Amino acid sequence: MDTEVAAITTIFTEFYYFVTVALMFLIHIGFCMYEVGASRRKNHMHTLMKNSMLIPLVTITWFFFGWWIYWAFAGGPGITGGIGHPAPEFAEAYTPWGESMGPRLDDRISGVFWAAFLLFAWTAASIVSGAVIERIRSFAFWLFAILIGSVTWSIDAAWGWSYGGWMVEILGYHDAYASGVIHAIAGGTALGILVVLGPRLGKFREDGTPREILPHNPWLVCIGLFLIYTGFWGFYVACNVPIISPETIDGQITGTTLTATTIYLTPTTLGAITINFLMSLSGGMLVGYMVSKGDAFWTYSGGLAGIITASAGNDLYHPIQALVIAGAGTWAMYKLHFWVERKFKIDDAVGAVAVHGYAGFLGVVIAGFVLWGHPSSPYEGFAVITPWGQFVGAIIMFWVLGFFPAWVLAKILASMDLLRIPREIEILGLDFATTQESEAARQDVIAAKKALV
Amino acid sequence: MSTTPIDSWAVDLADVTFIYPGVGTEVAMTVFAVILWLGWHVWQVKLENETFEQEIKDHGTEDKIREAIDGG
Numbered sequence: 373m374d375t376e377v378a379a380i381t382t383i384f385t386e387f388y389y390f391v392t393v394a395l396m397f398l399i400h401i402g403f404c405m406y407e408v409g410a411s412r413r414k415n416h417m418h419t420l421m422k423n424s425m426l427i428p429l430v431t432i433t434w435f436f437f438g439w440w441i442y443w444a445f446a447g448g449p450g451i452t453g454g455i456g457h458p459a460p461e462f463a464e465a466y467t468p469w470g471e472s473m474g475p476r477l478d479d480r481i482s483g484v485f486w487a488a489f490l491l492f493a494w495t496a497a498s499i500v501s502g503a504v505i506e507r508i509r510s511f512a513f514w515l516f517a518i519l520i521g522s523v524t525w526s527i528d529a530a531w532g533w534s535y536g537g538w539m540v541e542i543l544g545y546h547d548a549y550a551s552g553v554i555h556a557i558a559g560g561t562a563l564g565i566l567v568v569l570g571p572r573l574g575k576f577r578e579d580g581t582p583r584e585i586l587p588h589n590p591w592l593v594c595i596g597l598f599l600i601y602t603g604f605w606g607f608y609v610a611c612n613v614p615i616i617s618p619e620t621i622d623g624q625i626t627g628t629t630l631t632a633t634t635i636y637l638t639p640t641t642l643g644a645i646t647i648n649f650l651m652s653l654s655g656g657m658l659v660g661y662m663v664s665k666g667d668a669f670w671t672y673s674g675g676l677a678g679i680i681t682a683s684a685g686n687d688l689y690h691p692i693q694a695l696v697i698a699g700a701g702t703w704a705m706y707k708l709h710f711w712v713e714r715k716f717k718i719d720d721a722v723g724a725v726a727v728h729g730y731a732g733f734l735g736v737v738i739a740g741f742v743l744w745g746h747p748s749s750p751y752e753g754f755a756v757i758t759p760w761g762q763f764v765g766a767i768i769m770f771w772v773l774g775f776f777p778a779w780v781l782a783k784i785l786a787s788m789d790l791l792r793i794p795r796e797i798e799i800l801g802l803d804f805a806t807t808q809e810s811e812a813a814r815q816d817v818i819a820a821k822k823a824l825v
Numbered sequence: 826m827s828t829t830p831i832d833s834w835a836v837d838l839a840d841v842t843f844i845y846p847g848v849g850t851e852v853a854m855t856v857f858a859v860i861l862w863l864g865w866h867v868w869q870v871k872l873e874n875e876t877f878e879q880e881i882k883d884h885g886t887e888d889k890i891r892e893a894i895d896g897g
Contacts, residue, residue, distance in 0.1 A: 374839060414893070432862055436855070468858075469851030477841040511870040790870070794877050796885040800893045805880050 381615055382480055388614045389484035395606025396491035398599050400427065403498040406596030407505060409589040410722050414801025415506045416588060422510050423501045429514050430497055430521035434490045435473070438522030439466045442489065445530035451538040458536035488610040489529070492554055493521035495607065499558035500778075502722035504565055506572050507798055512785045519781055520561045524773045528553045532765055535637045535749065544748040544755030545765040548634040549611050549645070549683035551735030552769035559729015560774020562720065568782035569791060571719030573798055582713050585721070590668065597672035601653065604679060608645050608686075611635055623750030637750050640687035648694040652682035655698030663706045673723055674702040677731040681705075684739035684762075688746065697738050705730040729770060736766040 404423050411419040430438075444463040447453025456463035465472035465482075472482040497517035504513060532539035533553040539545035547553050576582055587593050613633045618625040621637045631639045653675045660674015681701025682694040689697065709726035712718050720726065740762025748757050755761060785791040793802065801807070828846040847854065 429862075432858065436859060436862070468855040471843075474843060474845045474848075474851070476843045477838055509873060511866070511873050514866070514869075794881060796881045796890060797877050799890050800880070800884055804884060804893065805876070808884070 385614055386480045386484055389481070389488045389610065392606040392610035393484065393487045393491055396488070396495070396603050396610065397606075399491070399495050399603030399607060400498055402596045402599030402601075402603060403495075403502065404596070405599060406593050407502040407722065409592030409594075409596060410502065410587040411505050412585070412801070413588045414803055414807070416803065417806065418510075418802035419505050422505075422508075422513055423498060425510070426497045426501065426514060426517040426521065427494060430493050430517055431490060433518045433522035434486075434493055434526075436468050436522075438493060438526045439486055439489065440468070440470075441523065441526040442466075442530045442534070445527055446534050446536045446538065448531075448538050452541050453536075453538075491610070492529075492550070492607070493525055496525045496554050496558045496561075497521040499555070499724050499728045500562045500565065503562035503720045503724040504569060505721045506802070507792055508565070508569060509785075509790060509793055512782075512791045515785070516561065516565060516778060516781065519777060520558060520774075524561070524777055525554065525557055528557050528769055528773045532769070533635050535635065535751070539765055539768070540636060540748050541751075541754050543761035543765055544757045545761055546636070546739055546743060546746070546748050546757045547684045547736055547765065547769075548636070548638075548640070548687040549608055551680055551682075551684035551732040551739070552766055555680045555683070555728040555732030556736060556766060556769040557732075557774040559725045559727075559732055560770035561778040563718070563725045563729060564775040564778030565782045566718050566720060566725070567716075568779060568786050571717060572721070573795070575719045576717055580714075580717060582717075582719075587669075594668050594672050597669075597676060600676060601679075604676075605649070608649055608683075609642065612640065612642070612645070613637065614642075621750055624752055625750050634687050636748060638687070638747065639750075644688070645686055647691050648682060648686040648689055649679060651691040652678045652686060652694040652698035654678070655695040656681070656702040659699040659702040660706070663703055670706060670723075673727045674706070677702045677705045677727045680728060680731040681735040681738065683732075684735045685743050688743055693742060697735070697742070701731045701734045701738070704734055729774070733766045733770045736762050736769065 400423075404420055407423055408416045408420050440463060443459070443466045444455045447455075447457030449455045449457065454460075464470060466486075467473070472479055473486075475483070497520050500516060500520060501513065529537075531537045532545045532547055533550065534540070537545070572585060574583060575585060611634065613635070615630055616633055616637070617630050618627060621633070623637065625639070632641055633639050656678015657671055657675040660677070661671040664670035664674070678698030678701060682689060682698045685697075686694055705726040708730045709720070709723050712725070713720070718725070737759070740757060740759035743757045744759060746757045748754050782791055797804070828848070828850075830843050830846075830848050831841070
């Protein structure tokens with residue numbers, strides 16, 4: 373920062389990521405409201421704590437190994453390069469004892485960049501949280517939160533969401549705003565847990581048809597989804613590099629024009645993603661309203677699914693493409709949710725597998741057709757975007773890194789009786805004991821007041 | 826026993842790198858923090874198991890469970 377321009381550029385970038393972190397915090401508040409609202413009253417405080425405590429646990433494990441994995445595994449390792457490929461000095465610097473992990477005056481970006489990625493990790497874990505409410509043990513859920521937040525999402529980001537990732541280089545994988553790398557993997561993880569965990573008691577009739585377990589506060593659910601929309605702005609802009617020169621990129625771009633880029637260092641603009649965010653939100657809400665015949669929960673969820681479907685290519689789509697893709701993804705995820713529920717008896721309490729998993733998967737695949745032939749990277753030798761590259765990428769996100777590791781861990785925990793809460797507790801409600809204590813305390817105070825009269 | 830690398834701000838900031846105390850002890854601090862993290866999980870799973878056991882003992886009678894079902 374020895375010139376004024378360098379100082380302004382650096383501090384602008386530092387402040388830019390800082391603001392994204394504050395905005396993304398709203399995603400977590402939204403998820404908590406949504407999840408608590410969707411739970412029954414007898415479970416709501418426990419539901420809140422289950423989601424809230426992923427914050428410290430994912431944060432510290434992100435510090436211990438999540439961030440290092442991102443920088444160490446871009447080449448596989450062993451696919452396009454070894455540990456640390458293509459910049460081993462970063463992997464070294466981002467070990468918990470590395471030189472970029474503590475405050476230093478000559479590195480103002482690492483801390484805020486670390487935090488922006490961490491907030492993505494919270495989001496991934498929080499998506500899973502809603503699907504499994506009212507019957508998973510907190511101990512088990514927090515292990516899954518660490519699994520997706522600090523291990524599998526970090527691997528998928530290294531592979532498919534970094535400028536040197538092997539999926540980008542070989543498959544031409546393009547997922548600018550994380551349809552696959554956050555949403556499909558989170559949906560796949562939730563599904564992997566749900567098939568082992570099983571439905572809430574009473575969810576299905578003896579003939580296998582589902583009963584509706586109503587949220588205790590639909591209004592809270594909808595406001596939660598609204599807050600997720602708000603925080604999503606931070607998520608989107610955090611996916612960009614705000615300002616960078618071709619010289620710094622060191623790729624094939626010529627000239628000296630500074631630009632914003634995606635995480636792949638491919639040029640885009642904040643204007644592009646702003647209009648596409650709003651158009652895809654609109655496409656999702658319009659179709660969500662239509663397909664659910666005006667149901668508030670599915671209309672709001674449709675808005676989210678719309679953004680998620682279009683996110684893979686929202687750096688490049690025309691706004692009308694974003695609108696139509698969002699609508700198509702929302703229609704498909706809604707239909708798939710109820711089909712899977714009936715066919716496989718999957719009790720996804722908040723529709724997370726559909727809104728995030730199916731919409732994210734489809735979004736990655738659709739981007740392969742719409743962006744076919746577009747360069748995935750500014751670097752020479754990287755594959756272009758193709759339908760087959762995107763399809764393989766979607767499989768990796770949803771099934772290989774999402775479903776499979778979660779299913780294995782769920783099986784292990786179930787075999788140790790550490791996955792699901794006891795049947796009696798599920799019937800009584802997770803807040804039963806504390807509710808009894810609160811009522812006893814209340815009655816005690818009432819009795820004390822009466823004694824004074 | 827000071828461990829801070831900064832003992833004066835009468836310096837050219839271009840020469841300043843680390844500003845936190847204990848530079849050189851990062852590995853030891855990491856080991857300590859990882860032990861705390863793992864220990865927390867051990868403590869939490871024990872607490873959760875004990876809480877469930879106690880709750881079933883105190884409230885897991887058929888009458889109470891029927892009452893809870895009636896309450897939703």
